[in-house]
Amino acid sequence: MLDTRVKDQPRPQPPPERAGERPLRIAFLSYRSDPKVGGQGVYLAQAADALARRGHTVDVLSGPPYPELSHRVRLIQIPSLDLYAQPRNGHTALRWRHLLSLTDTAEFFGHLSGKFMEPWSFGRRAARYLKDHLGDYDVVLDNQSLADGLLEIERAGLPVVEVVHHPIRRDLELALKAEPKWGMRALVRRWYGFLKMQEKVAPRLKDVIVVSQSSGRDVAECLGVGQEALNVIPLGIDQTVFKPQPDIRRRENRLLTTASADVPLKGLSVLVQAYSRLLIQRPDLELVVIGKLREGPTADLLRVLDLTDRVRFISDLTRQQVVEEYAKATICVTPSLYEGFGLPAAEAMCCASPVVVTDGGALPEVVGEAGVVVKKGDVDALADAIAQLLADRQRRTELAEAARRRAREAFDWDRAAAAYEVVLRRAIARASC
Template sequence: MTRDANRPLRICMISYRSNPHCGGQGVYVRNLARALTDLGHHVEVVAGPPDPLLDSAAKLTMLDCLDLYNAENPFRTPTVRELKNPINLLEWLSISTMGYPEPETFGYRAYSHLKNRVHEFDIIHDNQSLSYGLWALSRLVPTVATIHHPITRDRQIAVRSVRSFWKKVKHLRWYSFIGMQKRVVRRLPKFITVSEFSKTDIHAEFDVPAERFHVVPNGINTELFYPLPHIEREPNRLIVTNSADQPLKGLYYLLQAVHAISKQREIRLTVIGTPKEGGGIEKLVKKLDLGHIIDFTGRVSNEEFREHYAKASIAVVPSVYEGFGLPVGEAMASGIPVISTTGGALPEVAGDAAMMVPPENPEALAEAICELLDNPEKAKELGEAGYKRVQEQFTWKNAAEQTVAAYREAIRDHRKI
């Protein structure tokens, strides 16, 4: 092996929206950047809001934008001076007509920022913006893009979840950026995805040859998620780490299952996070009269997160579809028994260390929950098996090493062009 093949790489990771507290993409950027720097590589993360809160030696560059999804001032009206910028104007007009322009507009900003800096990097790694700006950069410097799963699945599930014609149109408009992503994906040379299931799905949805993909499973942050044996588990308490109103995440089905169980036995549910005010989850909780047995935590610290896992009897992952399934891995790393659906790639993560049920099936969820609550020995065995599985198979060091191998292949191929 040549010296050049071993030298540290200069890596630019670009990510249009990477909240480190929720969503797999934010977790991915933060943890992969740290693991890459731990291996000795030089990493700069170029990001849109919110701040990904990097906890490593990686450099962070935040790009200026309208930040119209800022929770403290959402969908504000930009100033005339701001709208003189063509990219800002495009972003505001798209949002004003119910679109989601951030992947596209971030790509333009990233290209503008990086086009004269490409000599500073050996590789650019895109975190699923799949934008026109990325396509332009890929002509100048070796490029790899991570696709966690095809967003077409989000669109299908969102459209299917509503009956109103206008709500269906609204969802179609929101996901209109997918057309751009499909066009760009077909022109990029190399991709990383996080599961074999996602690889197959992306190949089918985006018509991308399977040989362009490296499958690199995510790691689990075992410095954040680990058992707390000194805390006693509370009987009949469930935990779910997703409070989102997105149909993709399946919380609606878990609430229906909890409602059915509550008619027969004592049950409590801890939901990490806060539901959207006036959204579907909040309305369903009121409709089913579940407020007295559900605790929404709001944002919690890492210490509080671990304690909530330690107190719960079972972690439930009710997702309709996941390209990987970080909540399954995080729960298993915490030593808690897991019930998961078979949606998307979840079986790849869970293996035989969790109880698996079909997605979109409240009855199956309720039956599995009751079975595990009534069988503490089985619950203990699952908790131990899950913990062992994460330690052996899902580390960020492994993910970083496999990612670097994908980088080096992309660099070699780019030199041949």
């Protein structure tokens, strides 16, 4: 029997029904959702709350690590083996009871062989839960699992709307490009084995929300989703939290970036190399990274450049603490080689911070004319852009003001939630025909 747990709270009462429109009952799926381990958890919490504020009943069905949700949204925990949180990476986590479940057994042995199993196993567990609760929901909104279980949910009678931030094949391509060893390349391919499932499921879904025009093009190319299924809805930012902090003094020599994972896609190595060059002329320059430093490529590079004690990593921050870090930074940098949207850049803009980004994916689309854009992967171009901005206080002030203006217009969650609602109602109407 599926072990699901409803977080100990009553179902929130939605606001009064709007004239002529019945509130929706939405099951919002996310296979891992802790905001401290990546932008997906930040997105999930804010999107769910925005939909709930429009009067809809929103239940988040999530695997661990679990999200931090507003009081308006109910959490239904869909436990997994949570192998990445286990000692020795879950290799000793198997118990006899797991052998009684095909999902548990496959998750364990798939993980043991180096494959990322969570999207597949979460999809099966969520499908089983929803089949037992078909009458509780009108529609399912899935956050990027693209799991086989979604097709089971549709066959059971619930329409599914998918949110794709970017196709994960872009991550695989960049990871393979950065790995010179044949054996390690084989392991990388194995870990990304879930892509075959996603690329099979995506073309069969009738409604797919993408977060930028750039990600829409890539979703069409990599996942085979037809243009008729694509709906471009940029992300919102909670601007009651991410806003200027007039009481916090902005530092004169501090760079800030966010790196939720030490993967080539995030471009952290490019920024570290640029920082090393900038130190020649600016020995007091700081680099602060929101994220954890683990053994891997970045740690190796810091040792080679003798920067281990110069680059500061901070993690497990509250949202308010993240806002304060944006407010202290002279410049916020997003050096990514690819982004489907670029949440940290948008958050920094909401906080009136000057931003430097690359032309990787949707980043130019996000910042518009309100930031500095350089060629992705180009250490010299990144170092030069940062140096010029550090030397020009007036330009930084102008960019900060432009960033804040653009953020107010472009990153509004109420507007995004209204657009989501149109797609959700259309999916429900199609399914009822």
